[in-house]
Amino acid sequence: MAGFRTHITVSAAVGVVYGGAAVQPMGFSTEAGVLAAGVTAVGGMLPDLDSDSGVPVREMFGLAAAVLPLMLVPRLMHADISKEGILATLLFSYLIIRYVVSDLFKRLSVHRGMYHSIPAMLIAGLCVYLAYHSPDRTVRFLLAGGVMLGFLSHLILDEIYSVDWRGIKPKLKSSAGSALKLGSSSMFATATCYLILGGLLYLVYLDYKKSGGELVLSSVSF
Ligand SMILES: [Zn+2]
Numbered sequence: 001m002a003g004f005r006t007h008i009t010v011s012a013a014v015g016v017v018y019g020g021a022a023v024q025p026m027g028f029s030t031e032a033g034v035l036a037a038g039v040t041a042v043g044g045m046l047p048d049l050d051s052d053s054g055v056p057v058r059e060m061f062g063l064a065a066a067v068l069p070l071m072l073v074p075r076l077m078h079a080d081i082s083k084e085g086i087l088a089t090l091l092f093s094y095l096i097i098r099y100v101v102s103d104l105f106k107r108l109s110v111h112r113g114m115y116h117s118i119p120a121m122l123i124a125g126l127c128v129y130l131a132y133h134s135p136d137r138t139v140r141f142l143l144a145g146g147v148m149l150g151f152l153s154h155l156i157l158d159e160i161y162s163v164d165w166r167g168i169k170p171k172l173k174s175s176a177g178s179a180l181k182l183g184s185s186s187m188f189a190t191a192t193c194y195l196i197l198g199g200l201l202y203l204v205y206l207d208y209k210k211s212g213g214e215l216v217l218s219s220v221s222f
Contacts, residue, residue, distance in 0.1 A: 011044020043150025050109035069093035075133035
C-alpha cells in the first residue's frame with residue numbers, strides 16, 4: 001500500500017498537469033486552473049479516509065470541514081441568504097463535518113472497502129459537481145473531473161503497490177484488486193454505495209433540468 005505522502009505527491013503532480021491543461025489549451029481562467037489543480041490533489045487523498053491511522057485522516061477531515069462549506073458559498077449567495085446566515089452555515093458545517101461526520105466515518109468504514117472503488121470515485125465527482133455553483137457549467141465539469149482524476153491516481157497507485165516486484169517473477173500481494181474495483185465482498189456496503197451513486201445521479205439530472213437542459217460545452221476548445 002502506498003503511503004499518504006506518496007499519494008499526495010502523485011495527485012499533486014497530476015493536479016499541476018491537469019490545471020495547466022485546463023488553462024492552456026482548454027482556455028479556462030488561471031484561477032479555475034489553480035482551483036482544479038488543488039481539487040485534484042485533494043482527490044488523491046480521499047480514498048484513504050477509510051484508514052484508521054490517525055494523522056492523515058484527521059488532517060483530511062480538518063481540510064474537508066474548512067473547504068467543503070466554502071465551496072457552498074456561491075450557492076448560498078445565489079439563494080439570497082443573509083451574510084449572517086452564510087457565516088452561520090459555514091460554522092455549523094465545519095463543526096458537523098469535523099466531529100459528527102468524521103466520527104460516523106470511523107465507525108462505518110473498513111480499510112480498502114468501498115471507499116477504494118470506481119463507484120466511490122464517481123460519487124466524489126458528482127458531489128463536487130453538485131456542491132459547486134457556477135453559471136459556467138464547464139467549470140463544474142472541470143472540478144468534478146479533477147477530483148475524480150486525483151481519486152483514480154490513488155486507486156491506480158494502490159494497485160501498483162500491490163504487486164510484489166522483488167524476486168524474479170512479480171507476484172500479486174493479497175491486496176491486489178482491492179482498489180480498482182466495482183464492488184466489495186460486503187453486499188451492504190456495495191448496495192449503499194450504488195444507492196448513493198444513484199441518488200446523486202438523480203440530483204444531477206434535476207439540476208440539469210432546472211437549468212433549462214442545455215449542456216454548454218462549447219467554451220471548451222481542445
Ligand atoms: Zn489507498
